[in-house]
Amino acid sequence: MAVCIVIIGGSVRDERQNGKALRFAQESLKQRGHDVSVIDPKEDEFPLLNKMWKEYEEGEAPNVLERGAQKIKEADGVLLVSPEYNHSVPPALKNVLDHYLDIFFSRRPLSCVTASDPLAAYEL
Numbered sequence: 001m002a003v004c005i006v007i008i009g010g011s012v013r014d015e016r017q018n019g020k021a022l023r024f025a026q027e028s029l030k031q032r033g034h035d036v037s038v039i040d041p042k043e044d045e046f047p048l049l050n051k052m053w054k055e056y057e058e059g060e061a062p063n064v065l066e067r068g069a070q071k072i073k074e075a076d077g078v079l080l081v082s083p084e085y086n087h088s089v090p091p092a093l094k095n096v097l098d099h100y101l102d103i104f105f106s107r108r109p110l111s112c113v114t115a116s117d118p119l120a121a122y123e124l
Contacts, residue, residue: 004035006075010082010093012042021115022081029079037071041092044068046099053099065099072100077109084116 007026011018022038029036039046044064053065061069072078082093097104 002033002035003076004037004074005029005077005079006071007036007038007079007081008093008096009038009040009042010080010090011085012046012092016042016083018081018083018115021113025079025081025113037075039068039071039096041096046092046096049095049098052101054102068096069100069103072103075108077111078104080110080112082112082114084114 007022007029009018009022019040019042022040026036026038044067046064046068047062053061053069056065080093082090085091
C-alpha cells in the first residue's frame, strides 16, 4: 500500500538551491513507491496570508489554496524541505503553514529536510 506524502517547499528566491533538495526528496520517495504531491510556494505563486484557507466560504478560496488544502488532506505524512534562512524559518514556508494551521497539524507524521550553504558560516 502506497503512502501519500505531501512535500512543502520553503523558498521563493530566484536563485534558490532548495529546489534541488525538493526534487531529490520527491524522486527518492517516488522510487520507493510512495504517492507524492508538492506544494511549492514559488511555483504555485502562493499569496501572502490575508485570510487563512479555513476563513473563506466553501468554494471561495483562491484555487492555489484549494489545491494545497486538498494535497494536505490526502496526505498520510508531510515532508518540509527548507533552507536555513537567517537562522530561522523562511517567510515563504511560514506563510504556507499559516494558511493551513487547522489541517496541517492533524495527527500525521512530519519530517524535515534542510539545506544550508556550507560556506555561509565562514563568510563573516
